[in-house]
Amino acid sequence: MSALNSVQGILEKHVGPVARKMSELKIVKGLMAGMMATMPVTLGVALLSVLAGLPIPPLHGFLDATGLLVCINDVLVVTMNLGALYMCASVSYNYGKVLGERGISSTVAALGVVLLLIPLGHADDGTTYIQTSYLGSNGLFVALIFALIVPASLSFLMKHMALKLPDSVPQFVSDSLSPMFCAIVIFTSAALIKYGMTMTRFGDVFTMINSGVAAPAMTLGSSPLAVILFFLFCNVLFFFGVHPSVLMSVYMPVIGAIGLANTEAFVAGRPLPYLQFTIMFAIGSCDALGMELALLCAKSERYKALSRIALVPAVFNISEPIMFGTPIAMNPYMFIPYILLKPLACLVATIGFYLGLGAALNPTISMPFVVPLPISSFFSGGAGLVAIIAVTILAIAVLFFPFVKIADKAALEEEAAAIAAAKSSEDKGALAEELAGQPV
Template structure:
């Protein structure tokens, strides 16, 4: 414990000043508050996500016949698959409040600017199209753009209002009416700018802002292969994106065909009794993201040592979903995203897990059954998948990785815990005073 305490003290000297600077930044405050406000959505849909994606015995048949599967998927579609929209609203509202504007105008304008950027002309045949919004850019693929637009639009609105670029109305006009009418000039400026930005992108190879972001992220990984080292580096980069608020789905969609191709090649070799050509990458794939990107199951274990009221309250609602690989409540609720305390553990854990799994497999050459990788629903707890894929040894590797993730996260969680305790104590003293 003394070694752990010394490490924690040395890390506090580095991260506490950084955390204080981050905490004083109004934009990052707004992003953190906005992300936290989405926890009721991600937690609320977690149970439904688990139940409708488990296919055990006759449960899948029952879900289909009763209509529960369709209803559940539709519920997921308007919650988790529209997370960018929820974040857009909560971040913009939080930022406008921090800037001293307690109305909803900035939030509504941010929504308008965001939706203007969303491609809404869909081809339905030759020379035929319809106007419609799809969820392609409203969920994970639109999170970074939503954060960007909510901050920029709100900042621009507040700046215009601060400089008096608004309709001035007599004091006799009720505040609710005055807020809406006085914002007309900023609204015209911001919406016109949004249209011009969309027009500008339409004349580029990217066609829209979302494609620009996706292409910038995807291009560096187009040539990645099936080596375990490549996948470990890829996972670390995904975690870096998550930390910065960019959902890694933009690049996982590129890399997923590579992984699936490797699994299928292994499955065909397994069926024919031949050696698996890509055996090691299966092991790395199964241990690099335990609980989700960031290896957040280990973080859940560290929460049981936290004493701050915030972290104890979050512990009650995030641990069980994370066992089933749902980690959005942790990323946005704690949050891990843009939280300097968790920058290092989010990058270190996949490195440790990946090299540990790869190393043990290289030594023991355990037998694997890759068919189970494709056969299990994504909400299946990792230890179950690992046991069926690689037997007891792979299950032990999984447990060892979770323990190491816990050890890595613990000192950083304790630093965050102390910072939260100080804030709670200051708030309590302020109330009492």
């Protein structure tokens, strides 16, 4: 315990304050809230994605013959494939709220700037069009950058250049007109940036950022080693009582870009460029069921009660009852299995990837988090992904089993000692009553 206490002291002194300060940053709050708020788009088309991706030839033939398949694919193109557009709107709105801006001026300005910076295409007949490839994975990093820069710029300019209107002016009119001069500065600056980029070897902001920032980040962030280290560090922090949400906020842009790239490739009929990464991330919710299986063998009243309470939540991917009921944090019995949990799960997922069990993965299917893993895995990746999930859960259970037995044995001894102490106390009380009733 002294070693654990020393590590905890170091984390609480150096890592804890940094993590807390980062989680309180306005930019982190806006980014996390904005990225989570795009879930209605992915979940909203989940049913259509499932219908189009089910491996049932008669159903697929019916959808194709009736033209529904073409319609569904069009829906996926303007929802899943335009993720950067939705992300820009959502992040800029939430970040603007965090900065204290009223209305949706931040959102409109950010969307306008991103669309302004997109290189336009010109058809032979003189038609000008927006290239949607810049609104998908190729434009996600640019969209996120300006979804943060524009609201921050607007907030700063509003303090110095806001148009003052009388109180008699309706609020919605005031919110629309007061940022007028600020918007002129923002859009003029964006136009100058676009013009300046045409004089560089990149030609546009998207090419510069994607080649200088996005490509290296995607390469490093999507590697199997990066996934393992990310999960490992998250578990180390959680074990010592530091919530790893700040790490997720840093990694979320990479995860989002990878998801969009897989979706675009799937809709276009190409192989998924980040299939292994996605399969490794798919095992992220196996913790609860794996630990629950290990707890089912417990004999102490403490862990038997915990296993009964945690069973139903674990089926629906809710791990808090086990995490806080065991508990995991600062529990010396659980240190080794909890730290090794994610590397083991990633190893199983990688083996499944090389065996081709995840080849049927459909990245356009996104189901609510609480859908049981066997069901969500079947719809998104067929029987192959279900097999990977099942083996991962069993591997986690096997990993935790010997450590649960040790903790269970200690709990049994504590319960036996408590029963013995209670019995001894009862015996002493009965003896005292008996002696008190005897004549002196």
